Amino acid sequence: xxxxxxxxxxxxxxxxxxxxxxxxxxxxxxxxxxxxxxxxxxxxxxxxxxxxxxxxxxxxxxxxxxxxxxxxxxxxxxxxxxxxxxxxxxxxxxxxxxxxxxxxxxxxxxxxxxxxxxxxxxxxxxxxxxxxxxxxxxxxxxxxxxxxxxxxxxxxxxxxxxxxxxxxxxxxxxxxxxxxxxxxxxxxxxxxxxxxxxxxxxxxxxxxxxxxxxxxxxxxxxxxxxxxxxxxxxxxxxxxxxxxxxxxxxxxxxxxxxxxxxxxxxxxxxxxxxxxxxxxxxxxxxxxxxxxxxxxxxxxxxxxxxx
Amino acid sequence: xxxxxxxxxxxxxxxxxxxxxxxxxxxxxxxxxxxxxxxxxxxxxxxxxxxxxxxxxxxxxxxxxxxxxxxxxxxxxxxxxxxxxxxxxxxxxxxxxxxxxxxxxxxxxxxxxxxxxxxxxxxxxxxxxxxxxxxxxxxxxxxxxxxxxxxxxxxxxxxxxxxxxxxxxxxxxxxxxxxxxxxxxxxxxxxxxxxxxxxxxxxxxxxxxxxxxxxxxxxxxxxxxxxxxxxxxxxxxxxxxxxxxxxxxxxxx
Numbered sequence: 439x440x441x442x443x444x445x446x447x448x449x450x451x452x453x454x455x456x457x458x459x460x461x462x463x464x465x466x467x468x469x470x471x472x473x474x475x476x477x478x479x480x481x482x483x484x485x486x487x488x489x490x491x492x493x494x495x496x497x498x499x500x501x502x503x504x505x506x507x508x509x510x511x512x513x514x515x516x517x518x519x520x521x522x523x524x525x526x527x528x529x530x531x532x533x534x535x536x537x538x539x540x541x542x543x544x545x546x547x548x549x550x551x552x553x554x555x556x557x558x559x560x561x562x563x564x565x566x567x568x569x570x571x572x573x574x575x576x577x578x579x580x581x582x583x584x585x586x587x588x589x590x591x592x593x594x595x596x597x598x599x600x601x602x603x604x605x606x607x608x609x610x611x612x613x614x615x616x617x618x619x620x621x622x623x624x625x626x627x628x629x630x631x632x633x634x635x636x637x638x639x640x641x642x643x644x645x646x647x648x649x650x651x652x653x654x655x656x657x658x659x660x661x662x663x664x665x666x667x668x669x670x671x672x673x674x675x676x677x678x679x680x681x682x683x684x685x686x687x688x689x690x691x692x693x694x695x696x697x698x699x700x701x702x703x704x705x706x707x708x709x710x711x712x713x714x715x716x717x718x719x720x721x722x723x724x725x726x727x728x729x730x731x732x733x734x735x736x737x738x739x740x741x742x743x744x745x
Numbered sequence: 746x747x748x749x750x751x752x753x754x755x756x757x758x759x760x761x762x763x764x765x766x767x768x769x770x771x772x773x774x775x776x777x778x779x780x781x782x783x784x785x786x787x788x789x790x791x792x793x794x795x796x797x798x799x800x801x802x803x804x805x806x807x808x809x810x811x812x813x814x815x816x817x818x819x820x821x822x823x824x825x826x827x828x829x830x831x832x833x834x835x836x837x838x839x840x841x842x843x844x845x846x847x848x849x850x851x852x853x854x855x856x857x858x859x860x861x862x863x864x865x866x867x868x869x870x871x872x873x874x875x876x877x878x879x880x881x882x883x884x885x886x887x888x889x890x891x892x893x894x895x896x897x898x899x900x901x902x903x904x905x906x907x908x909x910x911x912x913x914x915x916x917x918x919x920x921x922x923x924x925x926x927x928x929x930x931x932x933x934x935x936x937x938x939x940x941x942x943x944x945x946x947x948x949x950x951x952x953x954x955x956x957x958x959x960x961x962x963x964x965x966x967x968x969x970x971x972x973x974x975x976x977x978x979x980x981x982x983x984x985x986x987x988x989x990x991x992x993x994x995x996x997x998x
Binding site: 451456510528529530531532533534535536537538552553555556558559561562563564565566567568569570571572573574575588590591592641642643644645646647648653654675676738739741742743744745 | 871872873876877878879880883905908909911912915927931932933934935936937938939941942943944945951953954955966968969970971972973974975976977978979980982983984986987989990994
């Protein structure tokens with residue numbers, strides 16, 4: 439039995455999680471950049487991993503049967519990857535395909551992209567594979583995306599159609615940044631709404647989430663911290679490090695040191711701290727939400743304490 | 746190498762799928778048996794007729810109250826084991842045997858089946874139908890560390906096994922409805938799709954980002970809730986996922 443690292447040093451992660459390096463980056467692939475939300479990091483990393491045989495396929499948020507409704511799908515080619523590029527601001531239950539990918543598709547090396555909570559689910563599926571047969575050693579690359587909160591499809595529809603007065607099917611891009619939700623059509627950026635108005639639409643499960651930058655991913659990425667068209671990239675695990683180094687050497691990305699870009703890492707840290715502080719308060723408030731007969735507080739279930 | 750622990754499998758009203766799952770670790774089973782655990786008792790795998798003393802007893806199947814031998818053997822296994830595990834959906838929650846109303850061939854008189862925790866105290870639940878080979882492997886390695894490891898390893902094993910022990914305290918009723926009652930109704934679901942991916946009978950689909958359970962298909966195995974990252978998520982273990990997975994991989998090499 440090889441020695442386990444000292445358990446007394448239980449890793450207390452800071453708000454940005456453990457990472458080996460952080461850098462600002464952009465894909466060098468023009469086809470990807472045309473379709474990408476920001477720097478095209480996730481699409482390009484999967485394209486590189488497919489090409490190198492690091493993964494046989496990836497679970498991504500592909501196009502669904504309604505406009506801007508993502509459908510989880512298993513992709514095995516760059517063309518399929520491209521069809522799934524870009525952000526859709528609603529839930530894509532990517533974990534629902536994890537056994538489909540490993541068993542029905544028979545993939546031995548699976549890539550998966552997810553929000554921080556979805557990456558938590560991936561790691562739980564690996565460490566406690568209760569109903570996840572033959573999954574644990576087949577997750578070859580778990581890519582995380584920064585996430586403040588998520589919305590149901592119906593909420594996104596309300597924002598686009600009611601608040602912004604645009605038809606879902608005529609929208610060409612949606613973007614969140616600089617405190618605003620912006621809707622683009624073929625005529626350009628046609629409507630905006632302040633982010634504070636969308637709080638009532640956020641799904642409740644997001645209010646107890648204590649992770650902003652996908653702390654448990656192999657590599658995580660998001661626009662925050664980097665200039666327009668670029669993304670901030672955290673390289674976290676040993677596996678992530680190998681993949682990132684390989685992709686850089688192969689010329690898949692151009693990069694800038696994080697301390698030389700605006701607005702920089704401080705903004706990522708600020709938003710992560712804001713989210714986690716707010717949601718930790720929510721988690722704590724749940725403990726005393728109700729009232730027992732003896733006058734002491736009655737709490738709701740806390741997933742961070744017990745099932 | 747420390748002395749091995751002893752593991753047994755008591756087979757009650759189950760389909761042998763859980764035992765097959767243990768064997769489905771293939772060469773991993775040999776590694777477990779070579780270095781970490783002796784198989785002290787198991788239907789079909791070990792020629793031992795009577796329930797022996799064991800460190801860990803995996804109980805497969807629910808307990809048929811109409812079968813005196815089942816009740817007696819279960820009590821004996823409890824008395825003779827240090828750690829009693831409800832191994833699989835039937836032992837933990839009744840699973841498919843929850844639907845039995847008697848009249849079946851070839852024991853039509855047997856109709857009362859209960860999760861084993863109705864009859865004995867259970868230390869740890871390992872749900873799903875069947876549980877995964879990797880899950881029982883991890884529990885076996887962690888049980889070895891708990892009983893034979895140094896202080897650090899004992900701490901790790903305790904932290905790892907704690908949620909599975911808490912699951913045993915939560916109750917012995919499971920259903921796809923748990924996703925409604927204990928996740929969505931509690932304001933905790935974020936739509937990751939784990940439950941749908943986990944369900945062994947494909948009873949769960951994701952509709953607009955939330956699970957929809959076809960209750961006619963649900964067999965009450967408990968997999969969806971146990972696998973859900975919002976049933977429990979223990980940061981002390983999960984933040985160290987890389988180290989734990991490396992350690993388990995290392996143990997199995």
